[in-house]
Amino acid sequence: MRSSTGRWVVDEDFFDREKELEILEARVRGRNHVLLSGQRRMGKTSVLRELERRLESDGWIVLFVDVEGAANAEDAIADMAQAAYPYRSLVSRFAEGFRRWFSDRVEEIGASRFRLKVRAGLDAGSWRRYGERLLHDCAAQEKPVLLVIDELPILLNRMLRRDGEAARVDEFLSWLRGTIQALGEKSPVLILSGSIGLEPLVRRLGISDRINHLDPFRLGPWGLENSVACIGRLAESHGLTVEGDVGGAIYESLGVGIPHHVQSFFARLREHAIMHGRDELRVEDVGEVYRNHLLGPSGQSDLVHYETRLKDALGDEGYSLAMEILAEAAIERGFTGQAETCLAGLYGELVEEVPARIEDVLAVLVHDGYLEACEDGYRFSSHLLKDWWAARFRGHHVALERRHSDRGNGTGSK
Ligand SMILES: Nc1ncnc2c1ncn2[C@@H]1O[C@H](COP(=O)(O)OP(=O)(O)OP(=O)(O)O)[C@@H](O)[C@H]1O
Ligand SMILES: [Mg+2]
Numbered sequence: 001m002r003s004s005t006g007r008w009v010v011d012e013d014f015f016d017r018e019k020e021l022e023i024l025e026a027r028v029r030g031r032n033h034v035l036l037s038g039q040r041r042m043g044k045t046s047v048l049r050e051l052e053r054r055l056e057s058d059g060w061i062v063l064f065v066d067v068e069g070a071a072n073a074e075d076a077i078a079d080m081a082q083a084a085y086p087y088r089s090l091v092s093r094f095a096e097g098f099r100r101w102f103s104d105r106v107e108e109i110g111a112s113r114f115r116l117k118v119r120a121g122l123d124a125g126s127w128r129r130y131g132e133r134l135l136h137d138c139a140a141q142e143k144p145v146l147l148v149i150d151e152l153p154i155l156l157n158r159m160l161r162r163d164g165e166a167a168r169v170d171e172f173l174s175w176l177r178g179t180i181q182a183l184g185e186k187s188p189v190l191i192l193s194g195s196i197g198l199e200p201l202v203r204r205l206g207i208s209d210r211i212n213h214l215d216p217f218r219l220g221p222w223g224l225e226n227s228v229a230c231i232g233r234l235a236e237s238h239g240l241t242v243e244g245d246v247g248g249a250i251y252e253s254l255g256v257g258i259p260h261h262v263q264s265f266f267a268r269l270r271e272h273a274i275m276h277g278r279d280e281l282r283v284e285d286v287g288e289v290y291r292n293h294l295l296g297p298s299g300q301s302d303l304v305h306y307e308t309r310l311k312d313a314l315g316d317e318g319y320s321l322a323m324e325i326l327a328e329a330a331i332e333r334g335f336t337g338q339a340e341t342c343l344a345g346l347y348g349e350l351v352e353e354v355p356a357r358i359e360d361v362l363a364v365l366v367h368d369g370y371l372e373a374c375e376d377g378y379r380f381s382s383h384l385l386k387d388w389w390a391a392r393f394r395g396h397h398v399a400l401e402r403r404h405s406d407r408g409n410g411t412g413s414k
Pocket of ligand 1: 013015016043047260
């Protein structure tokens, strides 16, 4: 098992998740559509890629569509076409409809040029028809087909922000649901996935029924036992011995076993051992590596990734509110009901319907695992995320209550 701190992992590099895979595989084989959610970096894409690998080796066709870069339905259909490209029987049927855009033989142009050509042939009036054709072609395959759409909430949020209304999101989700249902037994099995909550989004738009044909499945963190076992396996694979309960100390520092954080901890601890000329991981190094490396520059670059995702999902206004809430929760040890009232007061003139907007943002932050509800409001569940945000805002975050009362007294901070 190789150490990995970047993209999704499969096969030899994939650890645990056997129970989750068993459940997902049973659902897919039973032709149930699934909504897979889970906090950022929990390993959603890895679980789906591993499921893809296993099903493909058992004769399934799996179309894995990542719509993180898509801005509208036309882009998403073009992404689906690109995913279908390796399957000749599927793609040649579909390409028939695009004959006039293809001067070359479809088989020779490669997946990304195929996508470009398909995209050029799609517009707001035609994506439904071509999307339908693709799904019908999936249904006509002899082999069973699984269609995975990863990062869908990012696309939907982008559509929403562009138009400022729910119509596009509704159109796309209704189309997908309608087409899949019309195909009945023959339809491809659908898995929708992403970290930024799809459920809070459709609830907010009042269109929850558009995803009620999907069985929700939430991917949770590793517990102590699996986090420790993962560290053990990684150490063994990299020829390192483990002194004492290094895995337990790592888990305790993190607070939650988010697989990516466990992997990052191992990678930094291993580098620390190498720098000191040792081939042993030591408990006494865990604290230092946490403070100086996980919270240091490499951790900060992970944080930028988190921030970008939030911005993509929430838009500028929602993002500003999210930053205020996270800064408050990290530095003031929680985001209380009182702080919420102050935040609404401070942003009242800048953001429309601010109390409802704050509730939306909180729903996303909870759904996405940044915060959990506690007695008097919300707090971080992961120590690492809390410490990242604290490091990011320390020095320039002024408590919301103080800013609110300063402003009330006419001393006016923003
Ligand atoms: N089953 C696993 N075994 C080992 N490492 C894992 C596993 N799942 C996730 N990881 C670690 O987490 C990282 C992120 O995984 P992945 O991209 O699958 O997560 P994700 O939930 O899809 O993330 P994002 O929220 O960014 O889309 C991987 O690079 C790897 O370090
Ligand atoms: Mg992912």
